[in-house]
Each structure stands twice: as C-alpha cells, then as structure tokens.
Amino acid sequence: MSLLTRLFLAIGFGLFAISAMAQNPGADTGCNTLDATDDLARQSLMSYVCFHSAPPEDPAHQAKSPEQLSQDLNWTPANGHDLVFSHTNSVYWVQLKVRNSGSTQRLWYLKLNYPLLDEVTFWQSGPNSPEKIQTGDSYPFASRGVDYRYFLLPVTLEPNESRTITLRVKSSGALNVPLTFETPEEVISHSNHLTLTHGMFYGAMLVFAAFNLLLFFSSGTAYYFYNAFYMAAMGLFLFAMGGFGNQYFWPESAGFANTSIPLALALCALSMTLFGGSFLEIDKRTRPALAVKTLAWACIVFLALTFVLPYTKTILLNTVLALVVISSLFVIALIRWRQGYQPAIWYVGSWLIMLIGALIYAMAAFGYLADFLARESLMQMAVGGQVILLNYAMVQRWRLLHEKLLAVEHGARTELEFKVHERTAQLRNTMRELEKANRQLATLSLNDSLTGLYNRRHMDNVLPELCAEARRTGQPLTLVLIDADHFKTINDTWGHGFGDTCLQVIAEILTRHVKRPRDIAIRFGGEEFALLLPGTDVHGAQKVSEAILGNAEHISLSGPDGEPARITLSAGIASLGENEDKEQLFDRADKALYQAKEQGRNRSIVSEAVPVSQCDQ
Template identity: 60%
Template sequence: MPYFMRFVMLLVMTCLAGVALGSPVADASRCPTIAVTDANDRARLLHHICYLKGRPGEVAWQASTPDQLPPSADWTSANGHDLVFAHSDTTYWFRLNVHNPSDRAGLWYLKLNYALLDEVTFWTSGRDETHRLVTGDQQPFFTRGIDYRYFLLPVTLEAGEASTILLRVRSSGALNVPLELTTPDRLIADSNHLTLTHGLFYGALLIVAILNLLLFITSGTAYYFFNMFYLVAMGLFMFAMGGFANQYFWPDSPRFANTSVPFFMGMSVLAMTLFGRSFLEVDASQGLASRALSLQSLGSLVIMALAFVLPYSQSISLNTVFSLLVIANLFVIGLIRWRQGYTHAKWYVLAWSLMVLGTLIFALAAFGYLADFLAREVMMQAAIGGQVVLLNYAMVQRWRVLNQKLLEVEHSAKIQLELQVHQRTAQLRDAMRDLEQANRKLADLSLNDSLTGLRNRRYLDQMVPDLCAESRRTGSPLTMVLVDADHFKRLNDNWGHSFGDLCLQRIADMLTRHVRRPRDIVARFGGEEFALVLPDTTPEGARKVIEDILADTAGTPVSTTGGETVTMTLSAGLTCLQPGDSASDLFRRADEALYRAKAAGRNRVEIAGCSQPA
C-alpha cells in the first residue's frame, strides 16, 4: 500500500507540474476577433479567447453583468491553452469577439463540453441589443434552451455583423471550460458519433448487468448479484458525470444534479467492496482483510449519506480520496489472495489495475488537473469496459474450475452426492447457455461501421437476400450499385490515414445525403468501397442518383490539415436483379461493372446485366 500511494502522489504532482508549465500568458491588450466562417479560425478558438479572474471580494467576483466590470480589467489571453482550472472560489469571465465576414447571415453554436458547472451565464451583444442566457446544473434543465447534455449558445450573425460573447462561470468544483465554436452540421455529426459511443457503452453495461441478475436468480450465487449491483452503480455514476442524468432523470431537480455525483460514487464504492469480498471469498478467517472490507462498506454508506449534507466541493473531494483508497485496498487484497493460491484472483488484480489507472486519470480531469475531459471520459469508459470483460472472464474461469471439481466428486461420491453434482452441473450449463445467448445479442448489435456510421457488410449480407426474394415475389425492380473511391491509396500515401478516414466519412455523408428513402440501404462494403441497394428503383432512376453523387463529390473538395484542397472522384458499377438471380449474382455483376468504370477512366458509372438500357 505505501508504494501505491507514493505512485499516486508522484503522478498527481507530475500532472500539477504540467498544468503549471502550460498556464496561459497574460495579454491584456486585446482578444483577437475570430472569423466564424473560417474553419481554421474556429479550430484555433482558444487563440481568440480571453479570460478574467474574479477572486472573492474583487469587483469581477461580485459583478453580475458585464457592464459592472471595471474598464481597466486585466484580461488574460488563453494563447491556445485549454481553459482548465483547479477547484477554487474564483469566478471566471470569458470573452470572445466574433465576426461574420461573408455576405450571408449564418448560425453557429458555441459549445461548452462540461456538464458539472453550477452557474453559466452567456451574454451576446450585437448591433442593436444584448441577449442573455442563464443556465448551469443548479438551474432547471429547460433553462439551457436546447435539449443537450452540455451547454450550447446559438450565435446568429447577419452578413458583416460583429458581436462580443461574454461568459461568466462559477462552480463549487473544478472548472473545466472546454469551448468549441461549431456549425450545426458539425454539431449534429459529433453528437451522433458520441451518441453511438455512449449507447454502446451503457447498452453493454445494461446487458451484462441483466445477465448477472439472471445468473444470480438461476444459481443463487451472491457475487453475480454484487457484480450486477456494481455495473448499475458505476453506470449511474458515469451517467451523472456525463450530464445525461440531469438531462433525462431529474431535469427539474437542479439540487440533485450535483448531489447525485458523490452519491452514486459512494454507491459504486459499496458495490465494488461487496463484489470483491464475495468473489475473492474473504471471510472472517482472513482477519485484517475481512475487517478492512467491513469498514469500507460502512464508510461507503456514510459518504452516501454525507452527499446530502456536505457541500458538493467537500463531498466530491472526500468521495474521490475514499474511492481511490478503496480501489487500492481491493487491489492489494487481490494480490494477497493470488499469493495464497486463489488462481482466479490474478484476473481480478488485472481488472483492478485498469480501474486504478482509469479512475486516477478521470479524477484528475474532473478536478481540473488534466485537460480534455471528453477524452478522459471515454478513457474511463474504456477502463470500465476492460474491467468488466476481465471480471466476467474470471467468473467463467471460476465456473470451469468448479465444474472440474464437481466432475471429480461425481466419480467418488455416493448416489445422493452424485445427484447434487448433476443438479449443480445443470445450473452451470444453464448459466453458460444464458451467457452464449447474451453474446449472440451483443453480436447482433455490431451491424454498423464504426468509422462512417453506415451499415456494414454483415448487415448487407443479411438484408440483400430478403430484398431479392421480395423483388421476385412482387415483380418490383431492385437495383444495386457498388461505389469505389478513385486513387484512394494515393490519398493515404500523400496525406496519411487520418485524412483518408476523413475522406471516407465525407463520402458516407455524400451518399446518405442523396439516398434518403427509408428502405434504401447505404453500407460500407469494405475499405474505400460502398454499396447502395435501391428497392423499387429502375436502372434509369438509379443511374440518375449515382451521377448526381459523382458530380457532387467531384465538385466538393476536401481540405487537408495543411490547408490544401483535394478533389475526390468516385467510380460506380450498377446492376439490377434479373430472373433467377441470387444475391451473389448481384454483387458479382455490380463488381464487374465497377471494374469497367475503373478501366474506362474512372469518375463514371457503368451498367451491367439490366434488361432495360439506361
């Protein structure tokens, strides 16, 4: 334990030193105006932001409106550094000057990607008036104006209009102010990607929790129930930290928005303690370890109750320290049980190693010692996911060993004992069957391509035979198109795979923008190749859609990170279902047509196997 605590202190001090070295440089002269139409300017938003600290008793701390700030206020330029501040009683003001240099009005969003801020007030001053938005997690959720877990400020600018945006932020915890100026399209795309990530994470937690509950009901084994309890408690804690709980569970109870975080943290600590005791089989014979776990359980109940009594800043600090100590203690107890010959403990130790690292990084980000809270949240989810996989693997190993022991007893015991062994073995088989069914359900969830968000090859293989059968039954046409990016290897070689991924995402956006009917299928076929399946579509109609896509793609250049623009082109092969065709015949003919389009010079569509010429 002393060595672990020294490691924790060393890591914390290193992070604090990094924050100190990266602190912004004061520049009170001006805050550079940002051209909202310039994507590069928006990407360098932190080079255009200034902030002002208002310590208790100062004018900036007492001011409730911008006109109460002193004219000689010492604004500090962020100089491109993240706006991350450790816990204090300071009020922070942030200023951003924006300008729309285009000849058309436009809408942008200023996004603040951190949900746990007590008071957030936006002021937008334009040509004729000043708008104010008062929100925060100490206000009802509807005060945000937009149903979103983070804070969004719509920024509407007329042609040539300039505006100044001011924020006042005050919070009882750490201050993370990750600001981003984005377009509506980019906002929706980012939100969709995060929704997929969070949906998979929380959905997997829920499925595994339900599985453990069923195993507990089936077998009566206590650690299944405690594992389910832990998964639910940890899921609720992450749900509250991410702002989802405030959005969906108690939008009209702002007081519980902060209280829920330390409460669910205490619940998670209680659940992990009970599961550790049960899984590691720590009973009264273990002496000190058993007493330590009993004190941990009692302490968890106390800090859960204190969450409703203490201020949030004190409660969350107490809970974080207590949680780290509990995780460290469970890690040490797992090591001890491993050395005592309890073989399954090695997987438990490995699982808690991930948890120690993930919790420490997440805590440092939540307290303002590490930047990019969104990335740390995803890292914490990955740590929890890895831990859940290892813990469930450990339980499977325990089932295996237990089954072997039962088989040994079967050969040596009397008839009555043999009957008990058979009953226990049947229970284990039922549990394994339930686990296999749950794994099949998880496999059914993997029908989407993670990079583009489109359907994947697996989904396509499942749906095309059914659509072919329906087309033959109803006599309606069915058209398939294979689309491939021209010279895609050259893009990867010249600008890197990250740019190649961006190009694939742009192609996916282009396809979904043109193919919008509910029954149409847009899928990533593999690599840089995409497939379109268009029911009730003639070859002529399909060719018109594809030619529009090819023209739109060729006319929409993509910007590289170096500021260059790259024009992409696509080649397409089109075919339609003929009598006697199978799904494989469709794929084969579309691929042949695509090959001809490539050979004929690319950036074109070729048709194969359609009885009606286009």
C-alpha cells in the first residue's frame, strides 16, 4: 500500500471519528423561558432554544411565517448544544422565549454567529413587536439592518415583558446556527476582540504577501510570487468564509457571495500547487512532477467549473480538491526530504499544521463540528503557523543556496586570482594611458590649439560661475575684450601663416601680463581675445589692458618679405554690475570694444554698468 493511499485512509478515519464525536441536539426535555437579565442563563442560551427540522415533505417546509406553522408542531429542545447540521435540504425553525424580569426597559441582541446562511428570517411576537427581518446571503448585505458580518436581531423588552423569537433558516450547504443572547456592551466587547484578532491576522497575511511580491520583483524567483499568490488567495478565502467579503467587497452582489467561497478555495489549491512545485525543486522527469502538473490542471478545471456548477456541488468538490492538494504536497515533501532536500523538513511541518487545521475547519464548515467561531480561529492559527514555517523554509533554502554559491565562489576565486594578478599590470598600464589620453582630450576640448590659451568653450563654462561668485561675495568681476587692429590686412599682405605667428605673439603678451592664478586669458575668435579678471575692478583692468596694448605696439616684427610689421590692439572693458547677467556683461564689453575701434583703435574704452536683470546661476 502506497504512502499516499495510507494517508487518505487516515484522513477518512479521522473524519469519521470526528463526526462521530460531534455533539448534536439531544432528547426532548422541554423549552423554558430565558430570563434575559440573568447573565448565567444567557451564557447557557442553548438550553432554552427549541428547533424543528422540516424536510421538503413536511408542511412546515413551505410555511413562510410562524402563523402558518401547525399548533402541535413537534419542537425539539437544543438541550444545551449548538444547532449544527451537515448538508441538508430541510428548513429549520428555531424558537426562543425571553423575558425581562427587571424594572426598566432593556436592549439585548440575539446574535447568530455564522455568516454563510442563504436565508435567515427573524420574527418577534408580542405587543409593539418590530417587523420581521429577512436577510441572508441571498439578499443584499444591507438587509441585515446592522452593519455586521454576523446576523444581529435587536430585542427591546419592557419591564416584565415576555416575547417569543422565531427564526426560519434555510441554506444550500451545511447549516450552523450558533446563537448567543448578549447585551450591547457584550456585543461591542466581543466585536472589538475579534476586530483586533482579524486585523492582526489579515494584516500579517497582507504584509507577508507584499514582502514576497517585492522579493519576486527584486530576484525574479518564481516561488516568491507563488507564495504571495497563495497568501492572497488564502486570505481572500478566509475573508469570504468569515463574512467580511460579503460585508466589504460585494455587499450588493448576493449571487456572488456564495460563488466567491469555492472560487477562492480553487485559487488556494492552485497557488498551493504552483508554490509546492516551485519550492521543492522537483525533477521534471519524476512522478512527483507529473503529480504536481496534474494537480495544477485539475485546479484550473475546478476553477472553471465554479462558474458553471451550483454552489452545493462546487463547495464540496473544491474542498475535496484542496484537501487532496494539501495531502499530495505533504507526501511529495516527505519524498523530497528523504531524497536529501533539507528545506523540505520545514515544508512538511507547515503542511502538517495546515492539513490538521483544514480538516477541522472543513468539518465545522460542513456541519460535523460545533462552534464554528472557534474553528475559524483555529484555522487562522494554522494558516499563521504555516505561513511562518513556509517563510522560514524559504530562508533556509536561501541559506543553502548562499552556502553553495560561496563554495562555488571560493573555487572560482582561486582560479581567477592568478588571471587577475596576471592582468592587473596590463590594466594599470591601460588605465594610465587612458588617463593620459583623457587629460589630453580635456586639454584639447578647452584650449586653443594655435595659441595654447583657453578657448570659447572654457569661457562659456566658467563665466556663469564667476558671475554667480561675484554676486554672492560682492567682489568685482571685470571682462576685457581685445581685438587685433587691421588683422585682415596682415593676412592679405603676408598670408595666414604670418597671421598665425602674430596671433601667437599676442597670446604670449597676454600670458605675460595675466599673472594672478585666477585670471584667465582666452582666445574666443579669429583675432579676438578676452580676459576674465575676478577680484579686479575697472581701474585695475584698465591698467592691465593699457600695459598689454603698449607691449604689443612696441614689439618689432618682420614679415616674410623682410618688411617691418606692426601690431596694435583695441580693448573694451566692462565690470559686472548689480543684477546684471553674463550676456549683458559681454554685450557692454563688446560695445566698448566697438567704440575703441571707432575712436581710432590702439586704445581701451571702459563701459559703465547698467543693472537690468538677475545674474545667471
């Protein structure tokens, strides 16, 4: 007998044993009136509840109100047990008599702690009784009257008033009618406790799912995505089973309220299969790989059938599917563990917890166990424990992979060290040559190749910075534009070769007179030069300019034909004014240069600053 066969037999025996142990309503002992003011009596509410099961052939099955029930209807006392029934076509009538023995008007709530009932109708008999409340999953969520995932019936009793509460319950699946009779304070207290519990559970599921999704996007590892998919699907399933989906997601879609449960269950089965197949690293040529592939296709088929078959069939089929998937993955994990795959041990532990929790939860959901609320909490603990173990298993898997990578890296490092050492010298030589070439390239890009002075590009780069610095510090910044007089005549007379020699001579003159480290001499055109003089006002700049012009005028040059050649220069000087930008500074210096040309050349003209706009930053 295979291990999988033995596991299924054990599951079947467990289901039979648990169902045999389930408590059902007992023998007829009579139904008494509940004193609503007695706390102890309210805690044993089911000792005061009577019910009647009406199969389709029973006239009570067709009755739509308590008045249509027979006077001699056989009411069976619950005898202290929750009303829990497996799949049935019967209509269940539930009756509770309550009395307010106090001296003041009081309000209580009859709470039905099971959200997945198709039709639930409440009646209250007595004077001034409120109208009936007809609600359930077959109706919009607003029909409940109270915005709560469970069914609440407000019961207001005058002093010494007695009232009979009747419920008609019908559902297409299993039927749970766990009742409590609570004060408003107790309802709020229990609700707050459950809100905290559910908030922590679903919040943790959401955080784990988002964390795994981020790991998937950062690493591209598929099982992170499948794990996030599984936690999202499981959270959606429990959300729907707990009545939250109907309350928050689809309150107006009564038809989808039931469909969402088997749909989410099929998604859970599919995500569990995909995650297990990816995490356990199953060889595609083995039988476990074929089993995983078969389970995945079965999940897809059952997912499609959810939209075709009725709820009574899909919930049963998808529950069996989920249990088969959990059991199969548990067996496959055992096989992988025996094959030496170490992370499988934590996977086995997580699915063992899940298998036990899922069995108990399924028994409660199908009416074989009472106290569905306790089973819901147990299922949440099982899922929480499973999620923790699964994520720890992924950490261990990552650790093993990391250790393997370190071993591979150590081996590769030894092999590479020699090659790295051998090529380090070559790389250093290459880097030195590259650095030298970069320096040469930088020099060529910012310097004039003929004169060695800085070029127009360097001027465009540095002038805005000097402008901003002058505005920030309040120090002067002066621009001097210098142009060779009648330079075209020199080129026309002796040729461009001699003209280039003259330009080099002018550059040497500028270099001799621009002595301070921050002063910059620039050739930005054919015979056009510029001086950038930070920290120098117009008077200082004019002295430098006059010295340059005087030096150029007294230099003796001879053309290629032996004839003497004379060079004179004209200059325009402008100092940066307040709120002036670099274009306006350059424009004023250029106009001053033009004036020097008009006034006879071989002279410098100073321009007056006119503030107009903000300096470029």
